[in-house]
Amino acid sequence: MAFSHRWLWVSKKSFGLLSVPGIVLVVSTPGFAAVYLTVEEAQQAIFPGESFSPVSVILSDEQQKMIKKMSGVPAYTKKQKVWRATQGGYLIVDQVIGKHEFITYAVGINPDGSVRQIEIMEYREAYGFEIRQKKWRRQFAGKTNRSPLRLNSDITNISGATLSCRHITEGVKRIIALYEFVLRKI
Amino acid sequence: MNSSFAKFNEVRRACPPEEISGRRARPLLGTLVEISVGGAREKILHAAIEKAFERIKLVHDLMSFHDESSDVSRLNRFAHRRWVSIHPLTFKVLKMAQQISEETNGIFDCAIANHLVRWQYLPRWNFVPRSGKGTFRDIDLSNSPKVKFQKPLAIDLGGIAKGFAVDEAVRMLKSSGVFYGVVNAGGDLKIFGKKKQAVAIRSPRNDGKFISLVPVSETSVATSAGYFSSKICRGRKVSAMVDPRKGIPLLKRWSVSVFADSCMIADALTKVVFALGEQSAAFMSKFKTSALILYPNNQMRFFDGRTG
Numbered sequence: 001m002a003f004s005h006r007w008l009w010v011s012k013k014s015f016g017l018l019s020v021p022g023i024v025l026v027v028s029t030p031g032f033a034a035v036y037l038t039v040e041e042a043q044q045a046i047f048p049g050e051s052f053s054p055v056s057v058i059l060s061d062e063q064q065k066m067i068k069k070m071s072g073v074p075a076y077t078k079k080q081k082v083w084r085a086t087q088g089g090y091l092i093v094d095q096v097i098g099k100h101e102f103i104t105y106a107v108g109i110n111p112d113g114s115v116r117q118i119e120i121m122e123y124r125e126a127y128g129f130e131i132r133q134k135k136w137r138r139q140f141a142g143k144t145n146r147s148p149l150r151l152n153s154d155i156t157n158i159s160g161a162t163l164s165c166r167h168i169t170e171g172v173k174r175i176i177a178l179y180e181f182v183l184r185k186i
Numbered sequence: 187m188n189s190s191f192a193k194f195n196e197v198r199r200a201c202p203p204e205e206i207s208g209r210r211a212r213p214l215l216g217t218l219v220e221i222s223v224g225g226a227r228e229k230i231l232h233a234a235i236e237k238a239f240e241r242i243k244l245v246h247d248l249m250s251f252h253d254e255s256s257d258v259s260r261l262n263r264f265a266h267r268r269w270v271s272i273h274p275l276t277f278k279v280l281k282m283a284q285q286i287s288e289e290t291n292g293i294f295d296c297a298i299a300n301h302l303v304r305w306q307y308l309p310r311w312n313f314v315p316r317s318g319k320g321t322f323r324d325i326d327l328s329n330s331p332k333v334k335f336q337k338p339l340a341i342d343l344g345g346i347a348k349g350f351a352v353d354e355a356v357r358m359l360k361s362s363g364v365f366y367g368v369v370n371a372g373g374d375l376k377i378f379g380k381k382k383q384a385v386a387i388r389s390p391r392n393d394g395k396f397i398s399l400v401p402v403s404e405t406s407v408a409t410s411a412g413y414f415s416s417k418i419c420r421g422r423k424v425s426a427m428v429d430p431r432k433g434i435p436l437l438k439r440w441s442v443s444v445f446a447d448s449c450m451i452a453d454a455l456t457k458v459v460f461a462l463g464e465q466s467a468a469f470m471s472k473f474k475t476s477a478l479i480l481y482p483n484n485q486m487r488f489f490d491g492r493t494g
Contacts (some may be wrong), residue, residue: 007464008488027312031395034220037210045210069461100394105213120211120218125394156222159443161389161411162348162372172213 001172032158033124037106043083046108046117051122052083052091063181071177072171073170080178089116092175096167101125105168107175113184118172195440211234214246215348217372221355225365225379228310229335234362238355238369239317245351248276249343251299251308261333262340263313269332277331279343279350279450286346287322290460293458295322297428305424305435309416321430327427340346344426348374349408349453356449376449388413390441390480397480406449410456411441416462429461436460439482445492446475467491468475 037045043052057080059067061170081093088111095104102124108116194366208231211220221238223231247364250256257276259289264270272280281294297320302308304316322338327333348371353367356378366379377383382401392413415426416437427436442459446452451473470477470491478491 005451006467006489006491008490034209034211036209062294103218116470120213120220123211123218156367157370157375157377157383157385158373158388159370159375159407160386161414161441162217162374162410163414165372167219168213168218 014167033122035122037119037121039083039093039106039121042093042106042119042121043085045119046091046106047087047089050085050087050089052085053185055082055084055090057082057178057182059079059111059178059182066100066181067174067177070180071170071173073174073177075174075178080182082183087111090179091176092178093121094171094175096171098163098167103164103168105171107172109175109183113179114154115172115176208232208235210239212239214239215347215351215371216250216252217342219351219355219372220370221359221367222370223359223364223367223380225367226363230363234359234364237362238358239415241354241358242351242371245275245347245354247271249279249347251342251344254311258341258343259311259313261335265333266315266335266442269329269334272330273331275354276325276343277333278326279347280333280341281327282350283343283346283452284322284325284327284453286451289453289472290458292321292323292431293429293461293469294345294347294454296341296343296432297321297325297339298428298433299342301433301435302342302344302426302430303340305419305426307424307426308342315479345457346450346454348372349448349450350407352406352453354447374406374449374453376406377403379403385455387478387480388441388444390439390482399488404447406446406452407443408446408449408452408456409441409443410460412437413440413441427457427460441480443478443480444475445477446468446473451475456485 059075059078059080067075083091085091091108092107093104104122105122106119110116150151191485207224207228209222211218219242223235227302247253248257251258253259257272261270261272286294299308300314300317303310304313315338320335323340324336324338325333334411352369352371352374353376356376360368360378368375368377368382368383381405382403384401385399385407386396387409388409389397390413410427412425412427417424423437425435427439429436440460442456444452444455444459452475455473455475458469459479464487467489470489473494476492479487
């Protein structure tokens with residue numbers, strides 16, 4: 001091709017030569033994290049102006065089986081974080097764990113059982129060597145509130161091949177089943 | 187290096203990431219879509235974010251391959267037999283997809299869904315032809331807003347709709363009074379407004395490392411790479427990146443990023459650079475885009491087709 005000579009070799013030495021966008025450096029940070037919403041913020045984002053009361057949900061083995069049957073997704077935890085909104089809607093906070101990503105998200109369910117809105121509350125990404133560390137894993141246990149994160153807070157905009165959100169899709173299916181078998185009957 | 191690095195730090199100090207005052211993410215378009223905005227009162231920002239997500243949801247509902255009632259699914263099911271009427275937005279994307287296909291001689295082609303179904307990247311609808319003989323040339327768009335396929339084929343707008351949705355969301359944000367921000371649909375992102383922002387690109391090895399770029403404003407970046415998608419399907423290595431001319435998966439371990447004004451153009455052209463490598467320079471100039479190729483051996487090449 002006629003213009004191929006215009007491709008530049010980029011190495012750390014030639015950083016200064018590049019115009020926009022110039023490449024700066026290879027950042028060897030092992031993970032990425034973003035906190036979008038606390039529980040309260042998620043409540044107000046999904047059901048503006050309403051107030052919430054916590055609902056204690058502990059699934060029986062039978063209920064877990066039913067949820068798996070209906071959604072095709074196993075219910076990992078017996079305890080589920082659920083709030084009831086004044087107008088009759090429900091807010092469920094759940095977590096999914098993918099290959100590299102840990103996602104806390106909130107699902108709002110309308111009084112008629114339809115999904116009102118899904119909001120990501122927290123997103124973290126980690127790679128093999130960290131995931132194997134107990135300490136790293138422990139920070140995700142039962143975590144829903146805003147937590148101080150020092151991970152890579154500089155990196156806000158990542159461009160990369162698309163990571164699928166299949167795990168969230170599955171999680172939402174499971175939550176719809178949870179509503180049908182448990183919350184609707186309360 | 188030093189001057190550029192100093193500038194990078196200076197800009198970063200001037201506008202730390204915390205200054206972005208509204209940041210939300212939702213699962214849409216098969217990935218996580220993040221919107222960060224600033225430069226207006228909080229109430230305006232939240233209303234604007236809501237409107238932008240609504241727009242993205244519309245694009246998602248119209249152009250999802252996974253949803254049986256989307257325009258894309260209706261086209262794949264009926265368009266080889268009769269004219270199918272679709273939403274003006276879907277028509278617009280198809281029209282632009284066809285133009286890009288024409289200008290790149292079919293190296294970008296949205297009529298590749300049959301391969302992606304065969305390799306189990308897309309659901310196996312019974313209406314998708316097993317061997318799609320048609321290409322973008324067989325998509326008849328002469329009867330707007332109706333579409334007909336002249337041969338049995340199946341389209342997937344996955345290589346272009348995300349970029350289009352980002353462009354649309356940014357348009358919504360701007361018209362709602364937002365001064366600056368970023369819309370990032372799982373890696374295809376657009377930065378708008380005067381405020382400069384840093385962008386990081388994942389290392390092609392997918393080891394959690396990033397390559398940072400000097401903060402930029404008013405640009406779109408899209409990246410394609412095999413690291414999240416390549417897998418073994420029926421004993422054969424496959425990838426979500428297809429060479430439409432041969433119908434084979436592209437198994438390179440590169441990461442390709444394209445910079446353009448329009449995120450849709452950036453999104454579509456990553457497939458062209460991924461397929462052609464450094465041979466794609468002429469196309470970069472034609473579309474006024476720049477490209478950065480990261481090789482797994484940590485080498486990089488940059489082509490500037492925007493300023494020439």
